[in-house]
Amino acid sequence: MVRMLGEVFLSYLTTCWKYIGSFIKTMIFFIFLFSFYLFYTLISFRYTMSGNLFLEAFKNYVFFLLCSVPFAVILNSSLFLSKFKDNKRYLFKIIPLIALVNSMFFYLFLLARVNFVPLPPFYQYYYYPDVKNGYINSIGDYKIALPYGRKSGILFFGKAYFFNSISVGEDRIYINTYKKIEDNSLAPFNSSYTVSRKAQVLQIQDSGVTHKIFNLYIEYILKIERMLNAHIPLSRGAICIIYLILISMGITGLVGGASVFFYDNQTLSLSWSTLFVISALLFTFLPIYLSTISSLKIGVRNDFLREILPSFVVSLCALLIGYALIELKYILAMKRTSVPIKENERFSS
Amino acid sequence: MKKLRQFLLLFFFLCIVVLLVVLIYHIRIERLPFHLAFYSACKDLLYVIPVNGAISVLWSLVFKSPIDIQFPVRDSTLNFKIVMFVFIMLFSTFMFQEWFIPKLYDFVKLTEVLKEKNLKGVRIRDDSGADFKMSEFNRLVYMPVRRNIAFSTGNSYVYFEKMYDGNGAYYVEGFRFIAYTKGEEIDYIISSSYAKIVGYLLYAVNPIYYQYSNGQFSTAKKISGIKKIVLMYNPSGIYSLADEATGSIVSLIDVALNSDYVLNSRVSFYRVGNVVFNRIAYYLIIIFMMILSSAFGMAFRNRRLLQGDYIQTAAFYLLSLFMVVLYYDTLIAFLNFLYGFFI
Numbered sequence: 001m002v003r004m005l006g007e008v009f010l011s012y013l014t015t016c017w018k019y020i021g022s023f024i025k026t027m028i029f030f031i032f033l034f035s036f037y038l039f040y041t042l043i044s045f046r047y048t049m050s051g052n053l054f055l056e057a058f059k060n061y062v063f064f065l066l067c068s069v070p071f072a073v074i075l076n077s078s079l080f081l082s083k084f085k086d087n088k089r090y091l092f093k094i095i096p097l098i099a100l101v102n103s104m105f106f107y108l109f110l111l112a113r114v115n116f117v118p119l120p121p122f123y124q125y126y127y128y129p130d131v132k133n134g135y136i137n138s139i140g141d142y143k144i145a146l147p148y149g150r151k152s153g154i155l156f157f158g159k160a161y162f163f164n165s166i167s168v169g170e171d172r173i174y175i176n177t178y179k180k181i182e183d184n185s186l187a188p189f190n191s192s193y194t195v196s197r198k199a200q201v202l203q204i205q206d207s208g209v210t211h212k213i214f215n216l217y218i219e220y221i222l223k224i225e226r227m228l229n230a231h232i233p234l235s236r237g238a239i240c241i242i243y244l245i246l247i248s249m250g251i252t253g254l255v256g257g258a259s260v261f262f263y264d265n266q267t268l269s270l271s272w273s274t275l276f277v278i279s280a281l282l283f284t285f286l287p288i289y290l291s292t293i294s295s296l297k298i299g300v301r302n303d304f305l306r307e308i309l310p311s312f313v314v315s316l317c318a319l320l321i322g323y324a325l326i327e328l329k330y331i332l333a334m335k336r337t338s339v340p341i342k343e344n345e346r347f348s349s
Numbered sequence: 350m351k352k353l354r355q356f357l358l359l360f361f362f363l364c365i366v367v368l369l370v371v372l373i374y375h376i377r378i379e380r381l382p383f384h385l386a387f388y389s390a391c392k393d394l395l396y397v398i399p400v401n402g403a404i405s406v407l408w409s410l411v412f413k414s415p416i417d418i419q420f421p422v423r424d425s426t427l428n429f430k431i432v433m434f435v436f437i438m439l440f441s442t443f444m445f446q447e448w449f450i451p452k453l454y455d456f457v458k459l460t461e462v463l464k465e466k467n468l469k470g471v472r473i474r475d476d477s478g479a480d481f482k483m484s485e486f487n488r489l490v491y492m493p494v495r496r497n498i499a500f501s502t503g504n505s506y507v508y509f510e511k512m513y514d515g516n517g518a519y520y521v522e523g524f525r526f527i528a529y530t531k532g533e534e535i536d537y538i539i540s541s542s543y544a545k546i547v548g549y550l551l552y553a554v555n556p557i558y559y560q561y562s563n564g565q566f567s568t569a570k571k572i573s574g575i576k577k578i579v580l581m582y583n584p585s586g587i588y589s590l591a592d593e594a595t596g597s598i599v600s601l602i603d604v605a606l607n608s609d610y611v612l613n614s615r616v617s618f619y620r621v622g623n624v625v626f627n628r629i630a631y632y633l634i635i636i637f638m639m640i641l642s643s644a645f646g647m648a649f650r651n652r653r654l655l656q657g658d659y660i661q662t663a664a665f666y667l668l669s670l671f672m673v674v675l676y677y678d679t680l681i682a683f684l685n686f687l688y689g690f691f692i
Contacts, residue, residue: 036675039682043689125689129619136499136506136616143499143616145506147533156499160508160525181525183542186559186569202623203685204630207396210678213671262661269411269649270661273668 012097019080019098023105026076030065036210037064037119044120063114067221070286073105073248074255075279081256082263082275088326095256095322096249103248107241110228119214125201131168139173142195161189171197220284227287231294239307246308250315251289255282257322261329289314351416352409352427356434359405367397388450388457395446399635402438403642403673406431410646411665413654424647431643439635446628447600451589454598455493455514466490473516479547481518483554486543489513489520495591500614502581504529504536512588519546519584524553526578534564539576551578582610590621599624623688630684638676 038061045053077098084091131137134148136156143156144166155161161177173195180189232240255278262274296310371393375386410427463470471491492513499508510523526539541556558570580587586607592598599621604611611618655662 033675036679036682039679039686042686043682046689129617132617134615136501136614138499138617138619141497143497145499145501147529154506154508154527156497156508158497158510159523160527181527181538181540183523183540184557186538186540186566199619201689202620202627203688204627204681205396206678206681207400207674209671210675213675264658264661266653267651267655267658267661269645270651270658270665272649274661274664276668277664 012094015094016097016101019076019101022080023072023076026072026079027065030068030072034061034064034068037061037214040120040122041117043125047125060116063116066109066112066114067116067225068217069105069109070221070224071279071283073102074251074283074286075276077102077252078255078259078275078279079272081252082259082271085260085263085329088330091256091260091326095252098256099249099252100245102252103241103244106228106244106248109225110232110244113229119211119218122206122208122211125203126198127201128171128197129199131166131173139195139197139199142193144173144175144195155193157193161191168197173197220287224286224290227290231290236307239304243307243311246311246315247290247293250311250318251282251286253315253319253322255279255322257325258282261325289318352422353430353433355409356405356430357437359409360401360434360438363401363405364394364398367401368394384457384460388453391445391450391453395442395450395631398438398442399631399638400670400673400677402435402635403638403676404670406434406639407642407646407669407673408666410643411650413651415654418654427647431639435636435639438639439632442635443601443632446631447602451598451600451603459491459493462494463491475517478518479550479552481545481552483543485515485545486520488515489522492520495588498587498591500582500587500610500616502614504531507580509587512591514588517547519588520544521546521551524551524556526553535561537561539578541576546580546584549580549583551580552576553578582614583607586610590618601625601628626688634677634680634684637680638673641676642673 038057041060042053042057045057049056081091081095081098084094129137129139131139131144131146133146136143136145138144141157144153145156146153146166152162152164153166155163155175155177160181162179162181163175163177165174165176167174175193175195177189177191177193180187232243258278259275262278263271293310293314296313297306300306300309368390371390372386375381375389376383379386381389460470468490471488473488473492492515494511494513496511498512499506501507505526505528508523508525508527509521510525511521513520513522521544522542524539524541524544528536528538530536538559538561539553539556540559541553543554545552545554553576555574556572556576558572558576559566560568560570583606586603587610589603590599590607590610604621604625611621
């Protein structure tokens, strides 16, 4: 009896361990997914900051990744729970356990109050080309020919001019001409030209869609962090933890139900993309979820119940929706195949 | 060749749809005239081609038709077809970007100039003979033009105020030739208002010859008739790389074919280097995206026909589109970062 209990406990523990492993895998996936942000900040840091740019940018990127933990939690639990779709009873046992782990992640996310730079806009960068001796330097519309070892040269700009002095400044070039070659004459021509050295770096333009979506995403992360910090009484330790557990219970139940409902081995890429889209949708509903809870708070007078009761009610609703989705999946599957599905296939022996 | 046909059909269909949408946008909303709208739509299409290619491979690999189930294709065959598709796509994109768009650019510019002067376009005759009349220069208005061209041949500098592309021969307006001695002092100057280039020879019409001695101007001599000057570089290269300052239209074909001009003419081709980096990065991006999307599509193909999976299909279309765009933008950001930091 004791041994059996121990085995069961061990199986749950290994599942938890596997869940944490898959969470780490999801975070590694996120490192690649959000690397767009890293490159943008690196480019903008180069032109706006001094010091150790790489270290700063990577630190900033780690903070950004920490802030996207809620999305990672939702996505990972949806992907992980879909593996147990053939095993309904085990699924019901495992969801609360995973919700506990998720609440831990949420708690860590709340504790780590981090700041990161908002996504810098795409803007045109400039550089200042050298004026090389012995070359024809094309700067803007002007072409400045400098023969070797001479201070004077030829300026080509509509016509050809000889110049006898050139001074290269920080962002401008000053040229004094003394002669102009025309079609029929070679006339003295004293004039001074100021040439702007600034030249555009020709960058490859991106589509701009990703930039907009990243901006929206960052706004959302900040909003969720603000809302969680506003609604959850971090100062009251035990109540905060119970509150978080209840919330994550609801979220995990809903996500698990949805993922089991839409998952199919035969069409793997389709079901993965569905899970991704669904977790993104649930992530966008997170503020609504939180604000529903806090609006229910208003009527409750008891101090303890005030924090616990609304979250309990809302989470129960979410859990029930998840449960309904799982049951619906089984009913539909039975209808389609008209063969009852074996339960506890994997863990029966 | 069923799968290859599917890739190509989807790819060209998507390209044409995008082209039409962008064209309608430019005409209806930005109110551009048709030739300009078509030109900018073609340039916009280039940004979409990598995404289109990746998506057409992904979509046609993931979904299965009843024929695929009846006659399953071997993986090696499919691999071969994907490689074929990548090559066809790369080739067509390369020709589109490096050959078609520069030609279109000349045409658009010429059309604008002619419209300003209320003239109609004329088909330029092939006058690539060494014997020419002055009346040939009356047709310069009808030819595409590049301005402000300077390069060096050995110890001397050549300047063309305007250079016209006249179907076989090139015409020059405002020709200057400044020769230096070995001691870097001015030797002589040739100046003429008109010149014609046939092959590697430049014929200057009625030039003035300014003789220098010891760096000081001594005599001016008017030559009536024609003075022959040998150009060291191919005039088509000089013409096509003239737009170096803006760098908007430089094609890799011209850079590759006229590498002697690029390397020897002592023009600091900053822009051309930048453009070459960008173009090569663009083609690398295409190859990289095709490899990744085809690998994903091969690995996660559907194993059954769809039976009312509407939500899943819609989600897949949406997410794959978004992911491919995200991937494209990330690669571009990475390359811009590389260029900004190290090059």
